Amino acid sequence: MRYARFIIVILALSLVASVLLAGQVHVRWGGRSVQVPRTADGRLELLPVLHLLGADAGFSHSAGTWGVVLGDHQVQFTPGSRWVLMDGELKKLDEAPVSTPSGVAASERFLEQAILEPFGFHLEHEPGGLRIAEGAAYLSPILVVPVAADFGSTTTVVLTLGRKERVEVEDRDGAVVVHFPEAEPQLDESRRVASARITSIGVHGRDLVIRLSEGAGLLGSHVLDDPPRVSLDLGPKARPAPASASPPQLRATVHPIVLDPGHGGGDTGARSPSGLEEKTLVLAIARRVARILRGRGFPTRLTREGDTGRALADRTAFANRLEARVFVSLHANASRFSSARGAETYYMSLKDEATDEHAAATARLENASGERSGGHDGLDLILWQMAQAEVLNESSRLALAIQRRLNGLEGVPDRGVKQAPFVVLTGATMPAVLVEVGFLSNPTEARRLATAEYQEQLATAIADGIVAFLKHQ
Amino acid sequence: MRARVVLLVLLGAAAAVLLLWALLGPTSRVPQSGPEPAPLPTPTPAPKRQAVLLYPGSDGLLHPEIVPLSLPDEQENRVRVLVSRLLQPSPAGRPPVAPYPAMLTDVFVREGKIAYVDFTAPENPLAGCGNEVPFVYAVVDTILLNCPDLRAVQLLFGDREVETLTGHLDLSGPLPLNKRLIAPS
Known part of the structure; x- marks a missing residue:
């Protein structure tokens, strides 16, 4: 009878604890850990995680943005916006953070993309919570099979992917870079790509780099399904406009x-x-x-x-x-x-332009964050x-x-x-x-x-x- | 002996009473007199209020019309009433705000601040900034003007978030009030 009563007490305490901790997740980094609240839609409160990392975070009412500083890195983001400024470079992420009464919350994906990756960390799931680990996350390899064909003034390059994967195509000076944010490309070396506009194709980390011949450039790109592939159109790079016969009224700059x-x-x-x-x-x-x-x-x-x-x-x-x-x-x-x-x-x-009500809310947030972090006028x-x-x-x-x-x-x-x-x-x-x-x-x-x-x-x-x-x- | 007879008679009478009760059932029982049960509360209709509804005009601006509407206090129902009214012609004769036969399929509010309004998707692709911008902001601004607790509105189409409707406005997130599109009165 005494044991039965003891078991009932233990069960009741467990129930109370599980209810209290239902909206929280255990986040661990190094030898320390915190309980991080989750919002109703599963977002994580970011400030406890940032404090765990030793980052300096503050909200600027004048800019309407949060700023995070860790070491030499700076990240700035705005609640409701997918645009994030990472070390001066503007990037559009998959999701937006949201304002909460205690600060700002975001999905695990946003936390990883906007905060952890720029600072050299990644997120791992472990029993009972999350672990912040140093270094880049493990990237699963993806096979890329390249094929190219010249059609007179243009060249079409088709990169067939081993599975559907997110890619970003960028036209850099003299090269086309296909970036795999979440995978490590592996080129099918058995295929030889013969094109007058391509000098080489190689892999550097998450980038597949197609080096182009003199005068060639990227005209367009398409990401297609069934099978998953990236189609690139190459052609002659646009020539600079001929000099005007009459002197221009204004001095033209190199920026078009x-x-x-x-x-x-x-x-x-x-x-x-x-x-x-x-x-x-x-x-x-x-x-x-x-x-x-x-x-x-x-x-x-x-x-x-x-x-x-x-x-x-x-x-x-x-x-x-x-x-x-x-x-x-x-x-x-x-x-x-x-x-x-x-x-x-x-x-x-x-x-996310401030309305009157929103401005008042962000002002309250700014004051609150100033109290928490001691203010951050430098940001x-x-x-x-x-x-x-x-x-x-x-x-x-x-x-x-x-x-x-x-x-x-x-x-x-x-x-x-x-x-x-x-x-x-x-x-x-x-x-x-x-x-x-x-x-x-x-x-x-x-x-x-x-x-x-x-x-x-x-x-x-x-x-x-x-x-x-x-x-x- | 006499006592046994009396006992048997009593048992028989009790059995007869029980049989009668079982046959006639509880419905035949005489209701006990007592206090009258309290009448069930009848739902009180939401009070009629002057709502500001915005309807697009041919100038591309949103024209306010004051319309008496029964506006519930509860946010989702209030948004539903407002948007349903916008999908009908205005009292002044302006056409419904949607440039296609749209129907309201769902409304929900998150965190008491952001309203999500789901319309049926257009059957055929829409074109023209002049169709997209007034429609979207007629809905967004009408909701935000009449629901002061809400901060932004996101439009969904066919139960899905869309990047844009005609290739112009960014509809991938909630939109705040845009007073610049409201015609000066």
Whole structure:
């Protein structure tokens, strides 16, 4: 009887303990460990983990971001945003962290991508919790079988993967790098790749590097399924614009203006009642804008030169890689209101832009984090502010400069400058706008948009706006 | 002997009473008089309030209309009432906010701050920033103006998170209030 009572007491205590610890996970690093609360949706509170690592973490109300410093490394991130600044490099992660009453919480994936990997750690599951281990996580090898074929002016390279795996394709100077964030590529050495545009293919860590011949460059890339493969289009690298016969009014820099003709390939965009497609119209206008700008001494690049599709994020990344002076995405509009007409220009607004209520909440968080960490004025996140607030201010000026010129065209009602979070503008590190030149859904305006004369007027107005902005930059 | 007879008679009477009770069952029992049971509470309809609904116009801006609506206090039901109303023509004759025959399939609120609104996905691909931006922000801004405790709204389509609807707006996360798209009154 005495033993039975003892067992009941033990069971009751276990039950109470399990209820209390249900929302927590045991995280271990070195010889120390902490109980880390989990939110209802499974996210981990980050601050206990950061304190365990000895990292200095603080929230900046002025930037609306968290900053984490450990040794020589800095990471900055914003609740609600997938963009993270890692040692000055802006990266888009798979998931976003969220604000919590006690700080900030994120998924294990985010913790690993944003915090642990930059600081040289990785996360391992172990019975009863998680363990932070030093060094890179184990990467499972993946077989890559390369095939290449030359088709006159272009070369297609197909990399067939042993399984479906996330990849990132990057066009570096003289090479195309296929990065495997979560796997270690192993090249099938039995295949010889013969192409006039490829000098070698090799593996360096998580990168598969395709070195290109002189004058060759990456035109486009696609990740495909069944079987999992990466298709790369190579071709002649775009040549620099010929020098203008007349001296330019402004000194041109080596950094180009990047124009982005929207849509392309299978993505036709809007369509007029007579069948004019947005992708065709905006490419024609973009070519005209480019010709005008080059004629004035401004190197200009297009994100697509022909009727090819390109991922939205890749268009901005293209401009970032070229360190473009401005990024202008060109579109034609459509509305179910057939009377809708006119041009409008958008620039980016942050999805996690502070509302009044949000500002108050972040102020409370800032105060709380200041109390916890003793404040971190040195982490006012200058880089982050440059990447967000300053670029937004510049983008609004660029949008206004272009919209004013478009308003000057005869018969074009002013729909104004507007602000919204556009995918194609996300992550741009330079002033970036999206111009809607007119409505293809309006039969009258669509007929006008189809004429070369009106396209030239629009192109001149857009080019004038860009140059006016650069002149006063 | 006499005592045994009396006992038998008593037992027989008891058996008869028991048989009668079993045959007639509890329904035939006379209800005991007592206090009247309290009437069941009837649900009180949510009070009618003046809701600000935003409907897109041909100028691409969102036009506020004041509409008396029964707005529940509970957040998810309140969002459901608001969005359902937006999917109908406005009192002033503006068309429903969705540029396709969308239906509301689900609403849920996380952490009391973020509302998730799930619509049926469009059957055919939509095109045009002029269709996407006013639709999305008519829903987002209407909810946030009428639910002050909420901080942001994410739109889902066909029970899925989408990156974008027509290739313009980033819909992969919750959106805060965007007052710049509301037409000046």
